[in-house]
Amino acid sequence: GAVVSQHPSWVICKSGTSVKIECRSLDFQATTMFWYRQFPKQSLMLMATSNEGSKATYEQGVEKDKFLINHASLTLSTLTVTSAHPEDSSFYICSAREQLSRLAKNIQYFGAGTRLSVL
């Protein structure tokens, strides 16, 4: 159980194009999903917290117009990198946390990540 699918796993795009990354919880409902960015040999940097049916909460320094997040259902959140530039090249990882309940354990389960290369 607790499987999170992230797609695509790898994408190369030209500068100026937009890229959409999908994050799906396959066997549980996730009221909250998180989007992270990770640079080589560094820790995870939280970009935003995505809540189903409401606007995402962005961390300080993250451009909301640059990184569009949509959490339209309890199993799907998307991150769109708009007008991508080479400096946006990175490893993007999503995680999903099970709908909070008495039985939920506040555990984030992670997707496999998306390696974005902007030329």
Next chain:
Amino acid sequence: AQKVTQAQTEISVVEKEDVTLDCVYETRDTTYYLFWYKQPPSGELVFLIRRNSFDEQNEISGRYSWNFQKSTSSFNFTITASQVVDSAVYFCALNAGNNRKLIWGLGTSLAVNP
């Protein structure tokens, strides 16, 4: 302030050695959760364990064991008889109070050599 410190940046051991990864945390909250995740070269983060602040029992899962000590604010992770497949970056993380976010350590890169 909440903080997680993993002082060991890189560790290299030979297969079958035991290795302990250190994690020290800071929080003023009395209710909090501690986590360990493994990130192999493929990149996916794998959940290993969650411990809440009211449960100081140590835990063993196969070759993995965790030592939670509130007195020293530490949550250390030991791999017994390490294997090459254990080579990965290991992250310790903290979730405290009403904060829904995980506070991450910088990770410890473990290399297990044959």
